[in-house]
Amino acid sequence: MPQTLPQALLHQAHTRGSAIALRYKRLGIWHERSWSELAHDVSGLAAALYTLGFGRDDNMLIISQARPEALSLTLAAQWLGGSVTLLDPNCDNRALLADLKPGFVLAENLEALQQLHERGVALYLDGRGLNHPQFADVIAYADLGTDTPAPACALEATAPAFVFHTETTVQLSHAQLLTGARTLVTREQLSGDEEALAARVFAASGQARYLLAPWLHAGFRLNFPEALATRDTDRRELGPTLVLGTRESYARLEQSIHERLPLPGTFGHRLYLWAMQPTPSRVRRWLGHWLIRRPLLDVLGMSRLRVPLLIGPALSPRSAAFFGALGIHPGNWQEPSSRQASTDHLLPQSV
Structure with missing residues (x-):
């Protein structure tokens, strides 16, 4: 049984190699990228990070929207035994970044790079505006590569996979994430x-907890919209079978x-x-479904x-009534307390 997230990736590549792992x-x-192609990509990125000096106990800071490149680099850093910190590029992270002084950074674009007071090894995804001399040392994600094979995949289940900085610092171990994924x-x-x-x-x-780790454990397909602004259109086009949201995101759709x-x-x-x-009327339910509820589900991409x-x-109550009328009853998974999440790495979390 896989003990870490990259091991779960390798397991999927071995058992479901030609199946689609992600779309973007x-x-x-x-x-599309199959599980075997994705594992090959992550292995290559791990080798490139290793040549840049990234190793066990290092942290990779990623300032990006949900993009397949950010996901691949996340798994590559964890492959080497490191952890990953993810920040929203649309937030003002300057005060936090001044305290963190990251040694390794992946920035989505110029605006994300400009939030950094100091930086060590810096990578970028979108190079527009980076022709200024102050960014001469940053490295394009697309240029990462090496002929050296990647080191063996790290095996420490209790090592931190992610570090989140909210009100307090929260660490999630590989064991904690995979145990929770199996439960879900x-x-x-x-x-x-x-x-x-x-x-x-x-x-x-x-x-x-509830998307990345279950994806790696169950081996389903993960789809990335072109941009945040196109997510509703892309959802309608895809018709996903699994949706993860918050009270606010469901309310936005309503x-x-x-x-x-x-x-x-x-x-x-x-x-x-x-x-x-x-x-209680079957006829009324049938007519209501085909006249109103089914078209609404199509508009929502659900x-x-x-x-x-x-x-x-x-x-x-309003959102619950709305989605309930459409036959949608979201399963609620409560986040554990910060103290529990940062200290209880091995026990399954209450949901």
């Missing part, structure tokens, strides 16, 4: 046939539907209210949804 969209076109996969009956959308930045521990509804008092609005009300997950606080 570029210029409107979906690209069993409880939600996840399989390798799931389609999940990685629309949110990975800077929250819930993403590591609000997007309410903004499309006909004006109150019109026939269309009365039909919507009629279709969304619970009823017509194939099988496993809705919710992290943190429960939905508001």
Whole structure:
């Protein structure tokens, strides 16, 4: 049984090598990477990081939206026994970065690099605007490569995989993440046939617990939208079977539907209210489904949804009623306390 996240990746590459591990969209076109291709990519990145001096007990700081490159470099750093800290590029991280003084950084773009007061080895994804002499030493992610093979994959299950800086510093070990992933996969009956959308930045521990680790354990497909602005369009195009969200993200989707509804008092609005009300009538349920509820699910990109997950606080009564009328009842997974998450590396977390 795999003991670390990169070991779980290698296990999937060995058992499901040709199956699709992830998809990502570029210029409107979906690209795919199989499990074997992804494992090869991560191994190559681990070798390149090793030549740059990254090793066991080092931390890789990543300031990026959810992108496949950030995910691959995360697994490469963990391959070498290091940990990863993920920050949202849309937040002002300057005060935190001044304290951290990171030795290894992956920055999404110029704006992310400019948040750094000091930097060691710095990598970037988007090079626009980086022709200034002050960025002469930064390295393009696309240029990472070496002929030297990667060291053997680290095996320490209790080593920290992620370090999150919120109110306190929270460390999540490989063992903690994989134990939680097994619990979630069993409880939600996840399989390798799931389609999940990685629309949110990975800077929250819930993403590591309830999306990344289960993805590696179950071997389903992880899909990256082209940009945050296109996530709703891309969700409709994909029709994911697994959605991970928060109270706020579900409320945002609900609000997007309410903004499309006909004006109150019109026939269309009365039909919507009629279709969304619970009823013992089979005919009314059938008509309401095909006239209103099924089209709404298509607009939300949730017509194939099988496993809705919710992290943190429960939905508001209004949101719960709205999604409940559509047949969506998110399974709630509560985040453990910061103290528990940072000290209890081996025990499964309460959900």
